Amino acid sequence: MESDKIIELSQVCFQYPGAKSPTLKISQLDIFKKEKVFLYGPSGSGKSTLLEVLSGILQPQQGEVKILGENLVKMTSHQRDRFRANHLGYIFQSFNLIPYLSVEENITLPLVLSPSRRSKLTSADVSAEVERLCQHLGLGDLKSRGVTQLSVGQQQRVAVARALLGNPELILADEPTSSLDHDHRERFIRLLFEECEARGTTVLFVSHDRSLEKIFTRSLSFNEINQGGAE
Numbered sequence: 675m676e677s678d679k680i681i682e683l684s685q686v687c688f689q690y691p692g693a694k695s696p697t698l699k700i701s702q703l704d705i706f707k708k709e710k711v712f713l714y715g716p717s718g719s720g721k722s723t724l725l726e727v728l729s730g731i732l733q734p735q736q737g738e739v740k741i742l743g744e745n746l747v748k749m750t751s752h753q754r755d756r757f758r759a760n761h762l763g764y765i766f767q768s769f770n771l772i773p774y775l776s777v778e779e780n781i782t783l784p785l786v787l788s789p790s791r792r793s794k795l796t797s798a799d800v801s802a803e804v805e806r807l808c809q810h811l812g813l814g815d816l817k818s819r820g821v822t823q824l825s826v827g828q829q830q831r832v833a834v835a836r837a838l839l840g841n842p843e844l845i846l847a848d849e850p851t852s853s854l855d856h857d858h859r860e861r862f863i864r865l866l867f868e869e870c871e872a873r874g875t876t877v878l879f880v881s882h883d884r885s886l887e888k889i890f891t892r893s894l895s896f897n898e899i900n901q902g903g904a905e
């Protein structure tokens with residue numbers, strides 16, 4: 675039977691090389707398909723580290739990290755890179771847009787990196803989907819503009835369009851709203867949610883700022899799920 679869990683983490687321990695104690699010690703974390711989960715915790719507690727473990731960028735020393743039923747820990751690093759490109763959309767705190775590419779080129783980058791994500795769309799679909807996302811996210815006239823010529827709020831919406839293109843099953847968002855004021859933050863998350871609801875995408879959003887938690891379907895305290903961290 676296909677599981678309704680999209681993230682299933684068990685007995686995970688992750689320690690940075692040279693650190694005195696593990697940053698992550700998580701006995702269990704389950705996230706279900708189509709949930710929109712808000713995970714809050716103070717700066718430096720290990721939220722970004724957890725997202726890197728969930729996306730297979732970092733390998734834990736112990737435990738299982740299952741995404742869509744597949745254990746990342748058992749994969750080769752090449753398989754993990756491929757899995758990430760195929761199934762995950764990652765919205766970084768600093769957006770990680772490529773400065774010498776246009777808005778449209780940044781948005782379509784995941785399709786260049788993932789043939790399987792690309793294969794879900796025809797070329798005509800790609801143009802139509804880029805156009806639709808840009809319209810919905812308020813980037814309609816900016817497609818050919820260089821991303822360095824955008825405001826922070828516009829850059830953030832480019833990062834969202836990039837994460838969504840090609841329909842990855844899971845979106846991981848690492849405090850992408852910290853540079854916006856409250857009204858813009860809420861509007862940004864609502865746009866993200868509208869797109870995710872239309873596609874059945876699951877969202878895991880981490881932040882130190884709890885003011886946005888009420889618009890999510892579930893809220894979790896990082897310090898309650900994690901026994902690791904600074905001594």
Ligand SMILES: Nc1ncnc2c1ncn2[C@@H]1O[C@H](COP(=O)(O)OP(=O)(O)O)[C@@H](O)[C@H]1O
Nearest residue numbers: 690697715716717718719720721722723724904
């Ligand atoms: N590459 C690294 N090497 C060693 N320690 C790191 C590294 N990255 C983060 N840390 C440490 O791990 C802890 C958690 O960091 P991080 O996951 O960035 O927390 P958060 O995202 O909650 O602010 C911090 O103490 C930080 O200094």
Ligand SMILES: [Mg+2]
Nearest residue numbers: 721722723848
């Ligand atoms: Mg962080």
